[in-house]
Amino acid sequence: MFPLLTRARLMLILAIAASASTNGCSTNEAEFRQNLVYVKAQEKTLKSEINPRQLQDVDNVLVAFFGTPDDPRVPQVGDETADLLSQSRLEMAAGAVSSNEQGKPQGLYREHCAHCHGVTGDGAGPTAEFLNPYPRDYRMGVFKFKSTPKGEKPTHEDLRQILVNGIPGTAMPSFKLLPEDELESLIQYVQYLAIRGEVERALIYECANELDRDDRLVDFDAAETDRETYNEQVEYVTSIVADTMQRWVDAESKAVPVPARPEPADLAASIAHGRELFYGPIANCVKCHGDSALGDGQKNDFDDWTKDWTVKIGIDPNKAESGEEIEHFIAAGAFEPRNIHPRNLRQGVYRGGRRPLDLYWRVKNGIDGTPMPGVLMKPEGAGPDAQGLSPADLWDLINYVRQLPYEELSETGLRKPNFQRDRL
Structure with a gap:
């Protein structure tokens, strides 16, 4: 159970998010892209379309918890995860490239990362399609080079090592010359985008597999007409965000210890x-x-990012007859399988x-x-x-x-x- 103040504050934020989605936003503002590839994958499995109203609920919940690319928000879901992300760090990394009155840089992510990884962290920036390997899509919450076992999140230090050293043999450069506070802001922003992407996937999965077509993920009208149902919906989506963030917190204690390397006599x-x-x-x-x-x-x-929308749902990218289905996913934002x-x-x-x-x-x-x-x-x-x-x-x-x-x-x-x- 989450604190009453947190729940009340979240309900207010959700209402504001719903209002914003109804009224529309300025076309000049950057937007997070909906994960249409994952939506299409779920719909192929279901053999029916997800209710567009449920997908709008997903977008509203994401805005409520995570804000926007220009105005990020640290999800407030409990004391256990309160120290994972810093609002000031996210603000330093988010938004357009600029500097404040003190000369501190802002928009670090768009300056250094978005051209490859995309504003959403979907690995689909303007240069991405021309790179081999493709840039990382953070939204599965999966990272290759880390100290933790398969299936676990990377530690903070794992992400730092990638930024400092780059990834040899790829287009990922080293950012070791950036000041420490800028590195820290980028690390936390990558975590933020990954968590947001994982939550989005979980909510889409919920709509596709757990809700009936006419059910609502969060019914904002019910805040006035059926408060109990509304509270339960808010509590449930909050638990999804909290569980996702907790896995990142837990990763800090899951690095695999490395025994001393023996000096062989021979x-x-x-x-x-x-x-x-x-x-x-x-x-x-x-x-x-x-x-x-x-x-x-x-x-x-193939890697798991490709298998997620191919092999996992019965499409074999190695077979020529899969071409038409693959084109359907490419139109939704996927890249050509490699x-x-x-x-x-x-x-x-x-x-x-x-x-x-x-x-x-x-x-x-x-x-x-x-x-x-x-x-x-x-x-x-x-x-x-x-x-x-x-x-x-x-x-x-x-x-x-x-x-x-x-x-x-x-x-x-x-x-x-x-x-x-x-x-x-």
Whole structure:
């Protein structure tokens, strides 16, 4: 149960949001795009359209909790999540690019991020379609490179590392030269957009799968005619927002600890053992990364952002006969499906970071949003015959992966590409 003051304040905000949606907004104001791709995916599963009035309820609730791109709002849903986002940080990142009277910058997200990730955080900015890989769509709340297990949110430090280091091999640059307060504002704004997107998806799912067609997500008229029903509706949507935010709070305690990296007495033996694991049945890295570790083990899979509106609802992007359905989703805002290729480990380019602990997290946790699984680990205290890798095994595997770029097979290709003429 949420505090009475919070609930009363939320009811007022919801009423204002409903009024604003009825009266319309200035065409000069930036707007968050509705997640039409997810709407269409739910409608395909249902084999019927979601009631437009319910989708308007979704928009009204989102404005009530999260505000607009020019006027963001921190959702007030309880003490447990009160410190997750800062209103002043969001205001520094949101809005048009400008500065205040003290010279403090505003509109940081649109200045640095929106051209790729879009104002909504949907990964559909003006340059996005021309980039490979596509920029991240935050709205699923899924991030690839992090210290937490698959299915968990990234920590604050995980997001900071991405901003500071960029993502090698992609269009994502480093922002390490930004002042600390600007970095912090961007981190929180990315969290804000991700939370908003997750809540939007949850509300759309609710309308599609839990409500009857004539039901209302939040019936604003009922505030006067059926207060009990209205209160229950407000409480329910508040719980969805609170649960979503709580998962981000909980992530801070879920980073996987990395044991000290042992200094092997015989590095060559460690690498040799790592090679056995790479090609062996437990780690089985060869299945995707290929016999030569060039990333050519399989090339027909897709990431979870693509599967969300294709494979998950019965569309196979690899089949030509799926073309018409795919075009239907592209018209709603999706991008042309692209296969996700395993990393070419001989290049020595590690998108999630090249530090040993980064590689430890990638192998142990897997990579969220991709087919890359976490490796099977032996339970703590298990005997030598137990299935899985020990921490020492995992470090041997990492030692092998880290030396792959320096093998003769790798060096031959790097030393003299076949398109490069000898210099005089």
